[in-house]
Amino acid sequence: xxxxxxxxxxxxxxxxxxxxxxxxxxxxxxxxxxxxxxxxxxxxxxxxxxxxxxxxxxxxxxxxxxxxxxxxxxxxxxxxxxxxxxxxxxxxxxxxxxxxxxxxxxxxxxxxxx
Amino acid sequence: xxxxxxxxxxxxxxxxxxxxxxxxxxxxxxxxxxxxxxxxxxxxxxxxxxxxxxxxxxxxxxxxxxxxxxxxxxxxxxxxxxxxxxxxxxxxxxxxxxxxxxxxxxxxxxxxx
Numbered sequence: 001x002x003x004x005x006x007x008x009x010x011x012x013x014x015x016x017x018x019x020x021x022x023x024x025x026x027x028x029x030x031x032x033x034x035x036x037x038x039x040x041x042x043x044x045x046x047x048x049x050x051x052x053x054x055x056x057x058x059x060x061x062x063x064x065x066x067x068x069x070x071x072x073x074x075x076x077x078x079x080x081x082x083x084x085x086x087x088x089x090x091x092x093x094x095x096x097x098x099x100x101x102x103x104x105x106x107x108x109x110x111x112x113x114x
Numbered sequence: 115x116x117x118x119x120x121x122x123x124x125x126x127x128x129x130x131x132x133x134x135x136x137x138x139x140x141x142x143x144x145x146x147x148x149x150x151x152x153x154x155x156x157x158x159x160x161x162x163x164x165x166x167x168x169x170x171x172x173x174x175x176x177x178x179x180x181x182x183x184x185x186x187x188x189x190x191x192x193x194x195x196x197x198x199x200x201x202x203x204x205x206x207x208x209x210x211x212x213x214x215x216x217x218x219x220x221x222x223x224x225x226x227x
Contacts (some may be wrong), residue, residue, distance in 0.1 A: 043118075043205055043218030044157070074207075089157060101170055102147070106156035 004092050006105035014113050017080055021108045023073040023090030031093040035064050035075045038087045038107070047075070047088075080112045082089070116140060118219035120206050126225045127196055135191040135222045139208030146189050147209075147216060148181055152202040163189060164212060175200075197227045 004025045004094070013019050016029070032051045036044035048057045048064040054063045061078045077084055090105040118216040119138045127133050139146045148160040163183040174180070178196075178206045193200055203223050207216040 043207070043220055044216075045218070046215040049215060091157075101173070102159045102162075104149075104157045104159060 004090055004103045004105040006088075006108050008108060010109040010111070012111045012113060013080055015080060015082055017034060018076065018078050019110065020082060021041070021075045021077075021088050021090075021110070022045055023075070023105055025071050025073070025090070025092045025103070025105075027071075027092040027094050027103050029094055030068060030071070033064075033073050034091040034093075035062070035073075036089040036091060038089060040086070044089060051077050077110075080110075082112050085110060086110045118206055118208050118217050120204075120222050122221040122222060123220065124223045124225075126227065128227050129198060130195055132192065132194045133196055133224065135193075135204050135206075135224070137189045137191070137206030137208075139187060139189070139206070139218060140217055141187075142209055143208035143217075144186065144207045145212045145214075145216075146183060147207040148189070148191050149205040149207065150175075150202045152219075153204060157205070160191070162212075193224075194223075198226050199223060201226045 007022045032049055033048040034049050037047055038044040046047045046077040047059050047062050050057050050066045052068050063076045066073045087107040087109050094101050121136045144166055147162040150158045161168050161181050165186050166183050178194045181191045203221040205218055205221045207218040209216045
């Protein structure tokens with residue numbers, strides 16, 4: 001069964017600190033992996049998209065890594081800010097059909113305290 | 115406005131009624147996606163369109179759900195004989211192509227009484 005598991009479920013850190021969120025998946029065949037940030041009451045915003053051949057990709061203070069062999073990805077947030085408080089969602093796309101299907105993790109709820 | 119728009123923003127309906135949700139994607143985006151987010155749950159993928167075609171309908175929760183897209187643009191998600199468990203925020207997204215960044219709309223909050 002294709003699944004995407006994220007950990008931790010929730011995380012509280014102090015402003016200025018770094019943190020790492022994890023995503024493990026069993027989706028096969030793998031096409032790409034996305035990280036989204038979703039503020040409460042808003043639609044998700046894309047942070048990164050990584051294909052099979054990409055190991056790391058950065059977007060400002062966000063750095064995503066991908067290990068396609070172990071089927072693991074991480075999202076590292078550097079020098080956290082209060083505005084980073086949100087749900088971070090990992091999404092994996094398969095190549096089961098010609099157009100692919102998306103599988104979502106439940107997200108990690110990050111709270112940044114001043 | 116160049117973003118994805120959805121209407122209505124809120125919909126309250128009685129159990130058993132039909133509802134229609136609308137999504138206007140970003141102009142030129144060929145791919146369009148529908149998702150559902152129930153309270154306290156993650157995003158649930160429902161269906162996607164490449165152009166006007168929806169190759170994979172297996173994500174739709176039941177045969178009460180249907181979606182169509184016309185002219186490669188506007189899409190409607192129809193829920194027939196709504197049930198209380200259909201209450202959720204329904205999100206629409208579009209992307210230039212299937213592997214590109216998806217841009218989400220603000221969602222339609224559906225409440226079935």
